[in-house]
Amino acid sequence: MTQEAQRFFINEDQQVLEEILLHRRDVRGNYFKKDPTSDENINRILQAALSALSIGFFQSREFVMIYNNETKEAIKASFQEDNTKSSHQFSDEKQQKYTQPKLEGNTESPLKVAVFYKPKNEPVLGQTSMPNMGKYSVVCAIQNMWLMARSLNIGMGWVSILVPEKVKTILNVPKENQLIGYLCFGYTDKFYHKPELEIKKWDYKKLQNEVVIQERY
């Protein structure tokens, strides 16, 4: 690409993106197959992450690639403990539904990626008045990974029911780093046609006009 190149996208490109956005799913543990993903595909997913915004060009993101089963088991154990606690916070009806989606996916998928935010000890451009911007940049990278994986027909699940400090201990993570996402990657024979929690009637899908406000509240 030359310095002056201005990439112009056409209608077909926009439709491809919309299809990928629409078919991205949060894939649960029971839908992962054991087949490993190729190094080439993993590199494309990581490159997608690195092409995301990093506020102040600070690039405060680190990715731990976990293939080892013992590590996955240890993290799964810390998840289970937390999951029991979490489910008790819901009403009876919701609690029953809560146990339905298999939330962990901690050993089934061949690859886990723990994504960390590494804070800096000096002011970061664009982050002085919104201190969460560093973490949000890491989330932008995760969303890119998700979409790239989906385009490669690889499922991704984002596990958020775990205890970050326990994950950090297991992975020997530097104290200052903060866990943003624990991601599962692998092939799946089931991408749901809609979000699983919508199908299971956890809640209804909101319409655009319910969440869009014109000019001011």
Added chain:
Amino acid sequence: MTQEAQRFFINEDQQVLEEILLHRRDVRGNYFKKDPTSDENINRILQAALSALSIGFFQSREFVMIYNNETKEAIKASFQEDNTKSSHQFSDEKQQKYTQPKLEGNTESPLKVAVFYKPKNEPVLGQTSMPNMGKYSVVCAIQNMWLMARSLNIGMGWVSILVPEKVKTILNVPKENQLIGYLCFGYTDKFYHKPELEIKKWDYKKLQNEVVIQERY
């Protein structure tokens, strides 16, 4: 789409996505043109947002569409106050560079979108042990908007140097809502070929092997 459809993406689709990811830029104020974006395009950008994950299917996101110049001016004024404070936190050399990228973009672009996270007063599935997951879901929606806009050849800039509480007052936002992003949308005649802060040597671009860790630290 039928219930059983499993969308399979091919090599060309993956390349389109990679091109969009690679050409996404954080567009600054001075590069926006005045031309309005069509309602159809804006709807496609909003639909992209709504197709993102919402943790626990909670859909805790609200989008304020700002076209009115007075509102933009008021937010810009609150930005300028904060920007003067922010720039003093950097060293002399960095401070000089800091004034170069035009960070506000607050009146030039025809459309601003203020994106809010609306917390819920009850436990949210997937958020009980990682309380930031609700906000991170909103960031996933913003990243989708960014990519959709870029595919439509529309620039987006994420302004993070502002005072969220002042923006909330100007927009009459409910007290519990939290500002996640103040976004500028519009056509641009300049998508940089690289991140602007890389071109301006604010910092160097990190390589994949500098941020990827195998198995554990």
